[in-house]
Amino acid sequence: MRKLSNFINYFFTGMGFGAIAYLIILTFAFPGVPTSPLGVISVFIISGLIGILSMIFAMDIPLAMAFGVHLLGTLLLVLIMIWINKWPVNFWLIGVFVLVYIVVWLIVILSQTQTVKEINSSIKKRNSKK
Template sequence: MRIAKQLLTEAVIGIMIGATVYLTTLMLHLDTINPTPRSIAGLFIMSAVIGILSSIFDLDWLSLPVAYGTHFISTFLIVLATNYLMGWQFLIGSALTSFIISFIVIYAFIWIALYLSWRVTARKMTRILKKRLKK
């Protein structure tokens, strides 16, 4: 039951990140998918799967560089598969280069945002622990 709860949590976090990225691309008027129910469902499923894939970082026996590399490549393959299955046409002709650059930029942006979030959380926890130790 604990594993199912963790996977569900990871999936929801993935959906939240995917929705944020999608809404950001819409706000910036970047070329993106048309917001049809089918494409939004595909985006949510893709984001949930990528979120679940992030549990790879919980594996103690896997080194961090290998986990990052595996996550990057697996995420890229998931996005490619979703692109193909949904018929989004990002892989045709000159769009391929733009797609790869966009993928790398978005992937880096998400990791920077997560790093900053973790850093803020760690600082808050450190501050709380220091207060408790002084009492």
């Protein structure tokens, strides 16, 4: 049951990142372009799958290997989404992919750093009360 809970958590986290990225790209890169049901559904599903792919970082494999697999897997899933939606593939789109990938990683790193600081602070408070 715990494993299913992890899958669901990673899936919905991925969906959140993907939906935000999709809306930001539509808003600033393609203002006035309407969304389509297929576009929205594919973004949710592919983003969720990218979230599940992120579970590779919890495995006991070298970080560089996990990062490489995640990057290539994410690129493959994004290319599948592009193909499903019949979006054009060009250098600009690859640049957007790289930019979004980096921004998402920065957000994840900052979030994890904040979580570690909060945990360390709680531990220090608990230890100082003893």
